[in-house]
Amino acid sequence: MAIIPLEDGLLLATALFVLGFAGLVVRRNIIYVLMSVEIMLNAAGLAFVVAGSRWGQPDGQIMFLVILTMAAAEVAVGLALVLRFYRQFQTLDVDAADTMRERA
């Protein structure tokens, strides 16, 4: 089994993270925003796994499991919020939720 070099793995993680961040900033549909957050979490998890394999330590994979659990919890809360959001605004556009802004 060929060992993937650390730099390549980290570059992939960075690329995933940037993609996720770009999606978070650009997307207006709240489902896609949540998905972008998931991508960013997974990018972080990938960085842990790559680093763990580089030093032959299990800590990276344990960290990934923690992130996975946390992501599951986050999605559960996030989807509940999305449901409430849709009930409230009859849309999935995040920009509709601007009622707490300063009105000029």
Added chain:
Amino acid sequence: MDRALWLLPALPLAGFLILALAGRGLPRAAASVIGVGSVASSAIVAILLAARFITSPPEGHAVVQPLWTFFDLPQLRVEAALRLDALSVVMVLVVTVVGALIHLYSTAYMRDDAGYARFFAYMNLFVAAMLTLVLADDLFFLFLGWEGVGLCSYLLIGFWYDDPKNGQAASKAFLVTRIGDVFLAIGMFLLVSEFGTLHIATLLERAPQVWAAGSGIALAAALLLLGGALGKSGQLPLQVWLPDAMAGPTPVSALIHAATMVTAGVYLIARMNGIFILAPTAQTVIALVGAATLLLAGACALAQRDIKRVLAYSTISQIGYMFLALGVGAWSAALFHFFTHALFKALLFMAAGAIIVALHHEQDMFHMGGLRKRLPLVFWTFLVGAISLSALPLIGAGFYSKDMILFEAGTSQLGSPALWVAGVIGAFITALYTFRMIFLVFFGAEKHEVHGGTSPAMAVPLVVLAVATTLAGLLELPRTLGHQPRFSHFMEHTLPAAVLREASVRTELLVQIASGGIVLVGVLTACGLWLRPSPIVRALSGSRAARLLEAGWGFDWLYARIIAGPYTTFARVNAGDALDGASTGVVRLAEGIAAGLRMLQNGRLRWYAAAAGAGTILAIYLVVYA
């Protein structure tokens, strides 16, 4: 008995405290009992004290009761003490007895008013302050009462505060009299710096030793005291507040703006007579102010439509007579006219109030008429007051007091024939406007529905004062009519007698016949002009001159132009100056920063995420590369 002196101001003050603290919860009957009872019991104490004072004069012709010390400094010691002498006996009797009658009258006049207890609370406070003023042994204590009556005047003119006009009239009265009070305060500072005391008797004793007669400093002190007196007594040029003060309830006009407070200036000058004697120029100024005021205000009274405003201008004019008397050194004549004026003017105001109530608060004389048969009691009492006011010969107290003033104005060393002529012309005008009132209100056709009769609480004070007004003249009979100078004899230990140049009985008789004749001519002229519609009156009414007189010679207009106008313009311009810029600049800066920061809080979730990301990148950059 003399120990009871402190009760005089304390009783009304206690009445005020009870009514002010518990007035809302008290039933009307209880409020009346406390309000009237406190002043009436004060009047009883005053009568007992006065009786004792007259029957067995105390040593030094004054009773002094020390109360407490205000403050004790190395340079100045001010004590609160009450002093009862001939001058304050007269003042106290008028304030308490006339005051008690007016309080009794008020129970009927204010019967349906929502602020019943509040009214009596203010009135009691006024009586307490006025008694402090006249009994004070020290100018500082006197000033306390002086400002106290000013405050009560303000509160009572603006008693019906629902109407902004009444509030404006109250503020006007307060501010204009305050101008005079500033002069009085400066005068007191001058006296403190010169003598190191404000104790009146000490001042009067030491002034002739320290100051030469006619010296500049004595003149300055006299003029400063005069300034205070002018404001309080509504004399030229500070007379503008008094006609507007009629916005208050009629009993207030009777008590404060006719009988008592407005004569505080006369009292002050009479009390400080030793200072004024040292400044003959100031006395001449007083006489000239008095003569000018009595003529100008009398002329204004001729053109008023509102019955209370006629009486207000008449009050200014009559106080002008008192100032004329003070100015020529006829001290006790001034006080005698104060005494009779308090009686007949309170009577006239209360009678006018009874008319106003009967006509549903109609005050325009041209809407009255023919009331002689509908309100007979009011007619007869008003007539008695009018006879006294117009100084109709022999009947009515006004004749005796005014005649004393006119005679001494013409013959005293400080007097002159010109002042006498001014007084006689004033007497003619007085007769004219007084009987104009009588004819317009009580004669002619009925124009207004009359509502009810005169209630007993109104009738009793009217009758009592009508009798008192008729008999008061007996206190001072001139030499031509039996020579019984009881009043001036009573005053002689407190007030110096007038120094007369020529005082033959023949002259006095001639003077009396002349002024009496002029008054009769005035009454007959009024009869010709106003008893029936007359073409002269019709031609004059609405003319430019009549409008000028109705507006009080345009003093209000003049003051608005030369004082109030420039002042408000200056204030408006000054509002935007550089100093102000510094403080407004801070405000502007804070507002600008707030506006910038507010733009960040735009409510966009994606914007916040981007900002958080950018912040993270910046933080990493700083940690790694910096």
